[in-house]
Amino acid sequence: MIVGVLNQKGGVGKTTLSVNLAATLAVEGARVLLIDADPQGSALDWAAARQSEPLFSVVGLPRPTVHKEISQIGQGYDHIIIDGPPRVTDLARSAIMAADVVLIPVQPSPYDIWAAEEVVKLIDEARVYKENLKSLFVVNRKIANTAIGRDVGEALAAYPIPAMNASVTQRVIFAEAAAQGLAVHEVDKDGPAAAEIKAVAIELMEFVR
Ligand SMILES: Nc1ncnc2c1ncn2[C@@H]1O[C@H](COP(=O)(O)OP(=O)(O)OP(=O)(O)O)[C@@H](O)[C@H]1O
Ligand SMILES: [Mg+2]
Numbered sequence: 001m002i003v004g005v006l007n008q009k010g011g012v013g014k015t016t017l018s019v020n021l022a023a024t025l026a027v028e029g030a031r032v033l034l035i036d037a038d039p040q041g042s043a044l045d046w047a048a049a050r051q052s053e054p055l056f057s058v059v060g061l062p063r064p065t066v067h068k069e070i071s072q073i074g075q076g077y078d079h080i081i082i083d084g085p086p087r088v089t090d091l092a093r094s095a096i097m098a099a100d101v102v103l104i105p106v107q108p109s110p111y112d113i114w115a116a117e118e119v120v121k122l123i124d125e126a127r128v129y130k131e132n133l134k135s136l137f138v139v140n141r142k143i144a145n146t147a148i149g150r151d152v153g154e155a156l157a158a159y160p161i162p163a164m165n166a167s168v169t170q171r172v173i174f175a176e177a178a179a180q181g182l183a184v185h186e187v188d189k190d191g192p193a194a195a196e197i198k199a200v201a202i203e204l205m206e207f208v209r
Contacts, residue, residue, distance in 0.1 A: 001208050002070065002080045006101030006122075009115040010086035013105040013140035015042040016174050018083035020104075021195045021204075022056045023183030025115055028201075030078040032056035038085035050181025064090040068099035092119070093205050096126045101208045102135040104161070105168075108142055108152040109163040120159050136207055138200055139167040164207075 005018045015038070015158055022034045033057075036043035039062040047058040059073065066082065067103070071092045074080045082095045105121055106112045116137070123135050137156050156163045185194035 001133075002082070002098060002100045003080075003204065004075070004082045004084060004095040004102045005097075005105065006082075006084035006091065006092055006095055006102050007104050007116065008085075008087055008118045008122075009090055009106075009112055011113060012107055013168070013174075014086075015046065015083050015101070016178065017105050017138065017140060017168065017197075017200070018081050019178070020183050020185075021175075021201055022079075023083045023199045024185060024194075024197050025079050025081075026055040027185065031076065033074055033077040033080045034058045035066065035073070035080060035082045036060045036081050037062055037091055039088070039091075040085070041188075043083045045191065046178055046181050048181065052182070052186070052197075053183065055183065059071065062091060066091075066094045066095040070098045072194050086209055088106075089122070093122055093126070096133070097130065098123055100134065101127065101204065102133065103204065104137045105140040106137055106152070106156065108139055108146075108148045110155070113152065113155045114172055116159065120161060123161070134208060135161045136204070137161055137163040138161065141170040142167045143170050164200065164203050166196065166203045168196045168200065169193070 005014045022032045026032045065161050085091045086094045139152050171193050173184050175192045177184045
């Protein structure tokens with residue numbers, strides 16, 4: 001499975017979800033490659049901060065040719081996660097063309113919901129070439145028991161892309177784990193953050209099957 005984690009909106013959780021998704025698939029025994037397609041190199045920074053043994057490989061490929069290079073670079077891996085860049089449209093477009101499924105993190109805020117229009121448009125354009133391209137929203141940084149948390153699903157329904165049932169809550173552990181180059185399950189194995197990431201991974205696998 002090749003997953004493009006994309007949204008031109010900055011700071012929505014692309015890197016956070018990419019590294020944690022890669023890690024959760026890797027502990028299940030899959031060979032996982034994370035492609036950092038962001039010139040900021042945040043996933044590479046995450047890997048560099050890590051003291052422990054790597055769970056999966058990370059390569060930097062902030063070029064609009066990911067879709068052409070992926071079959072070669074991705075050889076021997078079961079799953080490839082592409083951590084997309086904010087803004088840069090040609091890089092996002094290439095990552096979309098490389099992917100089987102595009103996972104779009106959105107925060108439960110009206111700005112994020114409006115801004116998602118950009119990535120929805122890119123996916124729509126890519127469908128001309130890739131009829132079977134799949135895409136899915138995932139709500140990130142949900143704040144438990146708030147009206148905005150509940151309304152976001154309704155607001156996203158205005159787009160022709162489905163939203164996952166699973167969502168990820170706002171939790172400090174995501175930033176704390178990242179600071180050490182760790183996945184949340186490595187900090188708190190049976191904690192709620194790890195469980196949410198696992199649920200996202202399971203739903204994603206079912207969606208692409
Ligand atoms: N569920 C969460 N709970 C708490 N903090 C989070 C959560 N998701 C992301 N963050 C924090 O929000 C910030 C932005 O997240 P992240 O870097 O993953 O977003 P991004 O979409 O990759 O950003 P960019 O567009 O700059 O690449 C980070 O400081 C991260 O630790
Ligand atoms: Mg990022």
